Each structure stands twice: as C-alpha cells, then as structure tokens.
Amino acid sequence: MPFDRKTTFDSKTAEQTRPGSAGTSASGKSADIAAEQAYVSTLYDRLDAERELVERRLTEALRSPGETPQAAAEREAASAAHSERLAQLKAVEQGLCFGRLDFVDGHDGDSPIYIGRLGLFDEDDDYRPLLVDWRAPVARPFYLATAASPQGVRRRRHIRTLSRRVVGLDDEVLDLSADEHSNHLGLAGEAALLAALERRRTGEMSDIVATIQAEQDRIIRAELPGVLVVQGGPGTGKTAVALHRAAYLLYTYRRQLTTRGVLVVGPNSTFLRYIGQVLPSLGETGVLLATIGELFPGLSATGVDTPEAAEVKGRITMADVLAQAVRDRQIVPEDTWEVTVEDGDVLVIDRHMCERARAKARATLRPHNLARRVFVDQLLDALAEQVAQRLESNVLDDLPEIPLTEDEEDSGPMLDTRDLATIRQELAEDTHVQAALQELWPKLTPQELLSDLLTSEERLASAADGLLDEAEWRALLRRPGSLWTPADVPLLDELAELLGEDDTEARARRERQRREERAYAEGVLHVLEQDDEIIDEEVVRVRDVLDAELLAERQEASSGLSAAQRAALDRSWTFGHVIVDEAQELSEMDWRLLMRRCPTRSMTLVGDVSQTSSPAGTSSWENVLRPYVGDRWRLRELTVNYRTPAEIMELASAVLADIDPELPAPTSVRETGVAPWQRSTSPDDVAADVRRWVEEELAALDRERGGGTLAVLCPDSLEGRLAAELAETRDAAGSDDTDDNPRVSVLTVDRAKGLEFDVVIVVAPHEIATASPRGKNDLYVALTRATQRLGVVHTAPPLPALSGEQKSASTSG
Numbered sequence: 001m002p003f004d005r006k007t008t009f010d011s012k013t014a015e016q017t018r019p020g021s022a023g024t025s026a027s028g029k030s031a032d033i034a035a036e037q038a039y040v041s042t043l044y045d046r047l048d049a050e051r052e053l054v055e056r057r058l059t060e061a062l063r064s065p066g067e068t069p070q071a072a073a074e075r076e077a078a079s080a081a082h083s084e085r086l087a088q089l090k091a092v093e094q095g096l097c098f099g100r101l102d103f104v105d106g107h108d109g110d111s112p113i114y115i116g117r118l119g120l121f122d123e124d125d126d127y128r129p130l131l132v133d134w135r136a137p138v139a140r141p142f143y144l145a146t147a148a149s150p151q152g153v154r155r156r157r158h159i160r161t162l163s164r165r166v167v168g169l170d171d172e173v174l175d176l177s178a179d180e181h182s183n184h185l186g187l188a189g190e191a192a193l194l195a196a197l198e199r200r201r202t203g204e205m206s207d208i209v210a211t212i213q214a215e216q217d218r219i220i221r222a223e224l225p226g227v228l229v230v231q232g233g234p235g236t237g238k239t240a241v242a243l244h245r246a247a248y249l250l251y252t253y254r255r256q257l258t259t260r261g262v263l264v265v266g267p268n269s270t271f272l273r274y275i276g277q278v279l280p281s282l283g284e285t286g287v288l289l290a291t292i293g294e295l296f297p298g299l300s301a302t303g304v305d306t307p308e309a310a311e312v313k314g315r316i317t318m319a320d321v322l323a324q325a326v327r328d329r330q331i332v333p334e335d336t337w338e339v340t341v342e343d344g345d346v347l348v349i350d351r352h353m354c355e356r357a358r359a360k361a362r363a364t365l366r367p368h369n370l371a372r373r374v375f376v377d378q379l380l381d382a383l384a385e386q387v388a389q390r391l392e393s394n395v396l397d398d399l400p401e402i403p404l405t406e407d408e409e410d411s412g413p414m415l416d417t418r419d420l421a422t423i424r425q426e427l428a429e430d431t432h433v434q435a436a437l438q439e440l441w442p443k444l445t446p447q448e449l450l451s452d453l454l455t456s457e458e459r460l461a462s463a464a465d466g467l468l469d470e471a472e473w474r475a476l477l478r479r480p481g482s483l484w485t486p487a488d489v490p491l492l493d494e495l496a497e498l499l500g501e502d503d504t505e506a507r508a509r510r511e512r513q514r515r516e517e518r519a520y521a522e523g524v525l526h527v528l529e530q531d532d533e534i535i536d537e538e539v540v541r542v543r544d545v546l547d548a549e550l551l552a553e554r555q556e557a558s559s560g561l562s563a564a565q566r567a568a569l570d571r572s573w574t575f576g577h578v579i580v581d582e583a584q585e586l587s588e589m590d591w592r593l594l595m596r597r598c599p600t601r602s603m604t605l606v607g608d609v610s611q612t613s614s615p616a617g618t619s620s621w622e623n624v625l626r627p628y629v630g631d632r633w634r635l636r637e638l639t640v641n642y643r644t645p646a647e648i649m650e651l652a653s654a655v656l657a658d659i660d661p662e663l664p665a666p667t668s669v670r671e672t673g674v675a676p677w678q679r680s681t682s683p684d685d686v687a688a689d690v691r692r693w694v695e696e697e698l699a700a701l702d703r704e705r706g707g708g709t710l711a712v713l714c715p716d717s718l719e720g721r722l723a724a725e726l727a728e729t730r731d732a733a734g735s736d737d738t739d740d741n742p743r744v745s746v747l748t749v750d751r752a753k754g755l756e757f758d759v760v761i762v763v764a765p766h767e768i769a770t771a772s773p774r775g776k777n778d779l780y781v782a783l784t785r786a787t788q789r790l791g792v793v794h795t796a797p798p799l800p801a802l803s804g805e806q807k808s809a810s811t812s813g
C-alpha cells in the first residue's frame, strides 16, 4: 500500500479516509482541524484588514483633487497601484492558505510555516511572516521534499478549505520508512493530488498551486533567460505549468516584467477562455493572453483558410514571396509616361529616370514606405529639372538670337536654386504628379498589399516565381473582401516590417512625452531629497536607490494602462517573456512573428509533437528553434499524465504507436476501473444514436458524480448535424458549476485542443484519422480529453489501432 505514513481526514467524520493511518485518534484529528481553523481564521482577518486599508487608500487617492498636472499624474499612478493590489487581495479569497510545513528539530527555528496564495505579515510582531507566498524560495520544500530528500521537513500538511472553513487535512510524514512505501511516480501530497484530480470538471481550468509536483516545480521555477522547451504528452500539466510559470516569473522578476509584460499565446479563443481564470486566481492580472490571430492590433482574423492555404501561408518561403511582392510594387514603366500637370504642361517620366530613382531608394535598405521619400525626391528633382530646362528654352526661343561678344561670358542657367525649389514644391503639390508617384512607388499598408496580392493571379504568380509552384500559389488565391484568417496575421506582420511606417511625427511626440516624464521624475527626486535632508542626513539618499530614468519608467508603467494593455495596442511591442502553449501548432511564419516580439529570447514553449494537427505545425523542436537560437535551448520533459485514467490511456496509446512506435505515452497517475466503450452505428443513424448515448452518459454522471461536463468530438462533416440533434439535450443539461459554460459541447478536434471534460464521446474516428495528413494526431488528441469516461462511436469498420488488431498483431509478431 502506497499510503503508509500518509493520513487524510476531514471535518465531517474526523475519520481517516485512507488506509494505513499514522495512528492519530479521531479526537486528535478534530483538535488538529480546530487548531488549523483558528490559524486560518487569523489569516483571513489579516487579509480583511489589508483589504480595508488598501480600499481606504484607493478612496483617498480618487478623492484627492489633482489640480496640477503633476498631482493628477500622481493620483492616477496611486489609484492604479491600489486598484491592482486590491484585485490581488480579492483574487486569493478561495484557498488562501493550503499548506503547512513542519521541520525537524533545529531546522529553521522549529516553527512551522504556512503556505498560500500570497504573503501576509504580522505588522505588530516585527513583520513576522504569517503566510508565505507559494512562489517564495522558502516554500519550495512543500513541492520538492521527499522522504529520501526531506530538506529538513518532518511533515507536509495539505489544508483543504471550503470558503473560509477548514474541511480536511492530508498529512505526510517524511521519514525513510515512508520512502520504502512511496508511490513509483514519486508524487508529493498524493492524497491531496488525487482529490484534486477526481474533482468534477467545469468549463474553466483551475490552478494547481496546492499540488504542484516536483517535475513541474522545476520547470515553473526555471530561470528567466533563454528558451525553455517543455515537451510532455497529453494531460501532463503543460498548460498548468506554463501558467504557474508566468505567475512565478512575475513574482520573482517583477521589475523587469512589469514594464515589458508577459505574453501567453494559446491555440484558439475557446482555449483562452478555458484558461482565462487561472492567472487571476493566482493574483496576477498583468499578462496578455492572445492567439497568434490576435497579435495584429486593430484586425480581427475570423476567416478560415483551406488546409492547403494554411500550410503554404505558414512556410518560411512566404517571407521571400512577400519581399518580392513589395519589390513588384516599385515600378519602372516599360514605356515613357506622359503626365499632364495642373497648368496643362505635359511632363515625361521615362524608364531611365525611374531606374535611377529606384536604385537610390533601394540602396538605403530602408523599408518600402520610408525608402519612398528617397524615390520621390529623386523623381521630383528630375521633373523639376525638366520644367526648368523647358522654361529656359521657351524664354530663349522667344528672344532674338544675339551672339556673345568676345569679352562676354555665358551667364549659366537662368533659374537659380530658389526657383528650382519653387518648381519642385509646385510639382510635389500637383495631384497628377502625386498620382503618378503613387503608381510608381505607392505608399502601402500591410492590409492593402496582402489583399491586392491574394486576389490577383498576376501579382501572385510574379511574387511566387521560383519560390512556389503553380498549385501552391493558386491555393492562396481568394475573392476580394474575404475575411482575414489567423494565418494571414504573421504575413501582415512581416509586411509591416517590410513596408515600415513613416512614424517620424509619432516618434517626436513620444520623445517629447518621455522628456516630460523624465523632467517630472527629476522634480519628484528633488522633493524627496529635501525630505531626506530634513529627516535624517545619515539615511541612504533617495538618489542612491532611485534615478530619474527608473522613476520615469515606473511612472510610465503605472500611468493607468498596464504593460499588457499597452502591448495589446502596439504591434511592435516587445515582451519581457513569452510563453507559448500548444507550441507544436505554430507555423514557421508564426515563429518569425513571435521571435520579433521577444528579441531577448526569454521564452517558455510548451507542447507535444505527438499532438500536432496543423498542417503547418512542427514535429521537431530543433527544426523550429535552430534558425533563431541555434542549439541554445533547454528541453524539459513531463512524463506523468494527470488527466486521462490508465484505462483510456491504454486505448489512446495504441493510436500513438500507430503514428510512431517510438513516441512515448505518459504514465497515468490513476485508474477509474471503467474501460472505454466502443459501439457501431450507421451513417444515417449516427446522430440519433449519439444523442441516446449522450443522455445515458449524462444520467450516469449525475448519478455517480452529481454532475460534470461532456463533450462530443467529431469530424467537421458531422458537427452541424450533431449540434442540431443535441440542441435540446444541451439545453436540458444546463450549465456547468461555473454557471457560464454549457455542460454538453459538440466540438471538432481543433476546438477541443487543450481542453478536458469528465466524459468524452468520439464520433467517426476513422474520418477524423483520415481527414488530413495529421489526422491520426487529431484522433490521439480527441481520445485523451476525458478525465473519467470515454466512448467511441464507429460509423465505419473500426481502425485497426482501435479494434485491438494492431496490438495483437504486434504481440504475435
């Protein structure tokens, strides 16, 4: 029995709920719960007091008049800081304290420490820590200590609470005799972990802060710099780890990350909604959660590409196609152009003039819209020269020809540079000249260029010449007015770089603002220094710890908008750290965009190359990263599956082996004793049969677990039919425990990426597996979404991997 030396008891029975007790009596357990309740209540009192204080400060800040611009800025900064702190204090209400460590004699002053969602201190007792933030180094043994390596810990206690009430305690005594009996997966706080995993699922992910496991903790607390890749099979906690890492980094490297922000990229908006509550529940709100399709401010990418188009758009070759598409817009006319200017004169633009102007503009190596100035200058000079020559010859034509005498000199051109400048200015303002210049070297936005390109056979054929074959570039063609798709976003981003933006004025404005902020910060430092001198000349001078640059930065960071909010509005924002979930789905062009957003390459990439569905996604981390960081990246693996019970994983593993026998399947942490079922039906009856089976499963969920979620996962072709058939069942089942999300969902596999449900019914697996080149990966994803029960509905003969044939073939082979 793995539970020796582990004791679990709850407040209702005060009885141990696990076998092999450490021998605590029922009255002893009640006394323990009562003692912990008293401590936890003190913590909530402290929390309430702190909330009151911050609320008072916030009200005062909002009331302060802010008559001068300086006072108004101070007020805004103070209210933003107080509001953020208040949000943090409110977010930790549930599960404020979840752990306690008792140390062996002589270790850390012998007193236990309590671990929770944030740090609380006793102001009346020299700021003695009452509660330690889970991210603080001193809390680490809570996640890492084992009997073999106890790190001074004698007992680890998980404290279970419901609202503010202590409802149970799980104890582990860490001594070597316990190690003899410990589980083979080396789980910490096993009873608390299993209780968390057994919990009913809602449509929202929960945090795992109370039960983080050692292999996860090492990833969460890995150092900030560099690229860290986390590879792990389904259900190994990659998403959970990624989000807790964001919270840890914000806590540990607050200064660096508050100003630049953290970006978390997820595969789709359903997924972002699913994970949306985890960081706020950990008291962190300064993180931008986005899909790649949301990373071009002001654009909503709601269109859908064909798989062929998505694959081609994701290729790195598209960077060259786009560069060529930009060059194609810098025109040199075959024939001479005649431009009739506003006063009726006809000017000539010839090939030679354009070639020279274009060569000069390109030689600057500036982006298209910035190099345009050079092109325009060159051409205007040439045209002004043409006008000048014409004027001179007109004047000379009108004069009688008088030969020069011997002592007379040719007086040179009749028009001086001022005249030329005037002519040039008139030409620059002439609408016909402007139209010609716009045609030869147009000022372009990324949207204009991409839309022109994707709707024109001629433009595409030219830009793709030598880079894509005809079938490939034809896959990109679309009708004018089509919606933008997520795969367009990295292309638009690339074009934004190639085209550039003439932002001279905006930059001057920003520089002015920065100078003002710095001047303001200097003023604040001056005032603070005077205070210093009045109070105590011996104390460290303010300027020793703060300089105006830093203060200005803080001022900017706290001026109403958080870094995440500012980043969401700014395409060229660079983040302090970027976390990518389901990273295997990103295309080469997506990576190019992300690397631009993170020049320091401080990144955490989590994913599973066995789950890649996107035709543009990757099956090798090395291929993805080599162009950007060579081999300077670290790989960590997660090996334990916390979601999928062993019975379901056995079936899913057969599909994984069919994809590639070398790919390892993670080990399930628990069994449910319920084997997945498989039933067959005809394509005509599938909708009605699935409905019947869904209703049976819902009834079983209600009976056995008092509720829970169910998803039907199906190929695209069946989604509409099944959704219609299940509409009533879905309405009748109502919403999950969060009251927000329906209990029953019908989803295609790409929408179910990263999600989980208590029960999953996979319909038409053969169709899912054959619908795309990575269809078997999709099937593997679908089969690993359930936490309790799985059903498989066949509308064609079962795939060998699911019928067990493959297994028996390989066994007999």
Ligand SMILES: Nc1ncnc2c1ncn2[C@@H]1O[C@H](COP(=O)(O)OP(=O)(O)OP(=O)(O)O)[C@@H](O)[C@H]1O
Pocket (backbone or CB within 6 Å): 193, 196, 197, 206, 207, 208, 211, 212, 213, 216, 232, 233, 234, 235, 236, 237, 238, 239, 240, 241, 608, 611, 642, 643, 753, 754, 755, 756, 784
């Ligand atoms: N240490 C833990 N304590 C409690 N629950 C955990 C722990 N680790 C993971 N889980 C739970 O296991 C489930 C799977 O985690 P998660 O979704 O992060 O896995 P994943 O590796 O991202 O899966 P996939 O690749 O299949 O999307 C979630 O319900 C998560 O809360």
